[in-house]
Amino acid sequence: MNEGYEVVDVLMLVGNVGPLAVYFLILGLVNSHARPFLMTSRADFLALTSVLLPVLIWPVPDFIRAGLYLWLTLGLLLAVALFVRLLPGRLDGFVVYNVSVRQCVRMLNLSLRRLGLAGRWKGGAWTSDDGSLSVCVRGFAPLRNASIHVESTDSLRREWVPRIGADLEGRLKSVAQLPSASGAALVVAGVTLMILPMWMVGRHIHDLVDAMTHVFG
DSSP states (O other): OHHHHHHHHHHHHHHHHHHHHHHHHHHHHHHTSSSOEEEEHHHHHHHHHHHHHHHHHTTHHHHHHHTOHHHHHHHHHHHHHHHHHHOOOTTSEEEEESOOHHHHHHHHHHHHHHTTOOEEEETTEEEETTSSEEEEEEEEGGGTEEEEEEEEOHHHHHHHHHHHHHHHHHHHTTOOOOOOHHHHHHHHHHHHHHHHHHHHHHHTHHHHHHHHHHHHO
16 A cells, blocks of 8 residues: 555656756756747746646645545635636736846837837836836846736737737847856756656656556556
């Protein structure tokens, strides 16, 4: 019985650490590239959620073993409600990787001017002269990215967000830069995290084979 629990724990460890290792590897490779990479805020949130989702599933076997199905159901409902609440809208903005906040603000300012949008900057926030459109840029140094959040009415966002994104993406393609130190650090972190589940699988390979044989006959 304990061997069965060990197999489940190993599979849960692989399922939790594996996606995180792949996530760090991909971010490291993106940040090691010569050009920045742009994606929508929603796509970035979904990618991060897919990486963190296994962490939320980690307590599920313990809840099942203890027969706490009510608490398990309430927890899953709470997780779904939180996901829906935090999910960015399709036109809420963008996330640019492999770029500093200063560099992102400079290129975004060029895009806004190119599109004929007049406004003023205050720190990392831009507001149009008529106050109908505002853009906020925030950075997260460990991942070397900049989040661009657009606030306006739905009609104006449908008009301007795709145009801002297209112009900014075009400008990012012209950027050429050396690989960043953070990119190399993220690659190392991803490889290091990948070693742990591989080592655990190697230690319990016979138990895993027996479990698969029992399940699939």
